Amino acid sequence: MFQKFNFDTEWAVKLISKITNDEDIPIEGDAIVKQLLALQINAEKYFFNIRKSLVEFDEVLELLRNVQRKHVYDLRQLILTGDDESCSQHIFQYMQAVVDEIVFGNADPLKHPRYWSLSKLLKEFINIGGKLLDDSFAMISEEDLFQSLKQLRESNSVDVDNFHLPNLPKPPDGFRGIRRKNSSLKRWLAICSDDSTKNGRYRPTTNLLRKYLGDILIASYLNIVQESGYDDAYIKEIERAVLVKTLDCFWRDHLVNMNRLSSACNTKVNCRITLAILVITYGIPRAIFFMKADVAQAKVWLFTCLSINS
Known part of the structure; x- marks a missing residue:
């Protein structure tokens, strides 16, 4: 003092x-x-x-x-x-943001996927998805996800409209209609143009993983809403x-x-x-x-x- x-x-x-x-x-x-x-x-x-x-x-x-x-x-x-569609888009954006946070916390674009915390990533995503996710998704193992990402990197082209990771469950058919398909494409463009992510060698793989998990979560939510019977x-x-x-x-x-x-x-x-x-x-x-x-x-x-x- x-x-x-x-x-x-x-x-x-x-x-x-x-x-x-x-x-x-x-x-x-x-x-x-x-x-x-x-x-x-x-x-x-x-x-x-x-x-x-x-x-x-x-x-x-x-x-x-x-x-x-x-x-x-x-x-x-x-x-x-705002109109109803813009309100739904906000919800989809926030759901995608939750997925992005999980992916960023466990997958480094600068490192090979074998060094990613895939087991922790799956556990956090399943905990977030809860009852929205299909039972088949809970059966995915760390090795299944790694092999799917490996196969994805070896592929020559990707169909963004109907994208899903190889040998893993497809997103539920929740993107029926032009508006919902446009919403999915807008989220994909936002993911690709995200400057806050690390620009590493495996960034494309990380972005596709973000899109896949985001589509799974959002499409599962839309399916639950549709099956609820409410107007x-x-x-x-x-x-x-x-x-x-x-x-x-x-x-x-x-x-x-x-x-x-x-x-x-x-x-x-x-x-x-x-x-x-x-x-x-x-x-x-x-x-x-x-x-x-x-x-x-x-x-x-x-x-x-x-x-x-x-």
């Missing part, structure tokens, strides 16, 4: 030991006063810079909140006022309500986390400033004496004061 403010504690201890060992005798002198004043000035500068940084940090957080708030509110308005208007109403509720829930959680981050920074700065006031006003002469006379006692006292700052 003292070194942070350029306070020469070794010099002070040697000086006091030469003067007296009696703690009841007040120690006065221009040199000590000069050192204490220098310490106080340095401490004031230090904590002024901390408060200045905190203000700048709050400004950045507020700007970030405003940008995010506008984006979230625009998205919410689009969900509420389209009711289904779209449920989808819209789920989207809005989910968006609101995550937005509230995000605001809570941002407030916690801001409060944590404010608390840390306030504790440091309070500590500096105590040390400058009361603690320095006593700390110097403890450091000279009783190291163990000094450690107890300093730990009590400085633990807030650690």
Whole structure:
């Protein structure tokens, strides 16, 4: 703490030991006063810079909140006022995003598929899909997926319209109709143009795996919806309500986390400033004496004061 403010504690201890060992005798002198004043000035500068940084940090957080708030509110308005097809497209995009997260976490485009965590990938995907997935998909093993990817890489062409990994279950026939086929092609174009992914040797294989698993999940969902017997208007109403509720829930959680981050920074700065006031006003002469006379006692006292700052 003292070194942070350029306070020469070794010099002070040697000086006091030469003067007296009696703690009841007040120690006065221009040199000590000069050192204490220098310490106080340095401490004031230090904590002024901390408060200045905190203000700048709050400004950045507020700007970030405003940008995010506008984006979230625009998205919410689009969900509420958009047509049924756009609402469904949002759901498909989010389902594909979940698949992408699973693939990215277990498949590295820079490495050969034999080094991918295929077993973990299958387990996470099956857990996410739950009852949407056909029972046959749960029987796929790590070796089955690896051999399928190997065969895919050896093939000369790929039919994107009716794509599926070789020797693995085909996606359910949920993309009937021009709109749903267009939706599948748009997702494929978005996958191919995704600049956030690593541009490795096995990126095409990774992209095809993303499309295959995305088609499986989305087509399975569409099949379940169709088999439910509910009319389209009711289904779209449920989808819209789920989207809005989910968006609101995550937005509230995000605001809570941002407030916690801001409060944590404010608390840390306030504790440091309070500590500096105590040390400058009361603690320095006593700390110097403890450091000279009783190291163990000094450690107890300093730990009590400085633990807030650690």
